[in-house]
Amino acid sequence: MREFPPILQAKNLTKTYGENVIFKNISLDVYKGETIVIIGPSGTGKSTLLRCLNLLTPVDSGQIFLEGEEITAPSVNQDQVRQKIGMVFQNFLLFNHLTALGNVMVGLTKVKKMPHNQAKEKALQELERVGLADRAHHYPAQLSGGQQQRVAIARALAMDPLVMLFDEPTSALDPELIGEVLGVMEQLAHEHMTMLVVTHEMGFAREVADRIIFMEKGRIVEEGTPEDLFERPQQARTREFLGRISELYGKREKG
């Protein structure tokens, strides 16, 4: 049951840094309410792809559409586009001079020009949503990594984005803190938030993703449901990668 057009659509995106081709001719449709997980070896352009999708990094060629409107057009106000696309970074990137509440509020008061009290109420709701209402007045340096990342998620959610992009949201976390962040993301998926997640957490991919995209060397090798990819991968490269990843996981769990 897909609503057309896709909420976020990428057509033939290419990005190079000098001689280095980061990715080439990537096309991608993200439908409303979907959770898409992008997997693949490091350095295959997954993170750059996310940054290009919310215009933090310009693409060399190709087009991106948000709700059917081209956001790569030169006349587009990029700041307005970014309000509608939430982004969660690997290393949280909370604003260090603001409390958890301040981090979530600042976009509402400064970007959306929402009155202070209304913004505060909304920000507290978002912190509640990620289970951190009791940490509202803590500064980032007083929070654990997992808590910081949940505040970062609340900060992005507060802008009421159409799509949320997650760039390896648990890669910088100690193993025991990963669960709380994945828990929040899983809950968002159940609430039908549209999400595009770059991660190495295969458990999450398997349980939560509607679709998985396997990327390698700047191109999409294979995509499909978790079942398709995990049970009957079509490409040798996919099989190999998943095999290596699960081996790694087995080792990590034993250790």
Place this chain on the structure above:
Amino acid sequence: MISFLEFFVRYFPDLLSGIGMTLLLTAEGILAGLVLGLAATLARTYGGKFWRSLAIAYIELFRGTPLLVQLFLLYYGLPGLGIALSREWSAFLALGLNSGAYQAEYLRGSILAVGEEQMLAARAIGMSKWQAIFYIILPQALRLAIPAWANEPVSLLKASSVVFLIAVPELMTRAKMIASRTYDPIRSYLAAAVLYLILVYLVDAAMKWLEQHTRLPGLSQARQK
């Protein structure tokens, strides 16, 4: 021979008015320098090619030449171009322009230290570049700059003594006047030294207070460990 203490007490009212002028010049210089330094740093870090070059030229010019030369150019040189400034204005401008170039360097270091990633996070929630600079980068960069920047008021306070060469009635000028009146240079300049020392101590204390009261919870604790 009278004691230093008696000498000090006798000429203190004279010296006190000099202290007032010294503090005024320092405060004005620091504030003007802060505005100039901030503008120069922002132009240098975030401006286009034109503004960046202008900022670099300003910073290099005023850090690369002695304060005294700058002062003389303003006071003795500008009248030649039809711009006559009072002694006080020349002193104020020289100190402000000179301090601005140094403050720009302090601020630039801390802006770089805050890092590109905070900018990225700010842009990601839809802030424009200038919103990100004012609401996210500067509040952090200014805090970071304080410990190093705190040297500047002290250094400017002492540097302000050169303006006695254009006879602005500040502490050094007063001391020199007392010295030539009393033929007692040792006691005169020693009195000035003591007063500078006290002023520096007070400014230092104010800077420590500032540093403590702008600290971010958590961060400072981590640093103290």
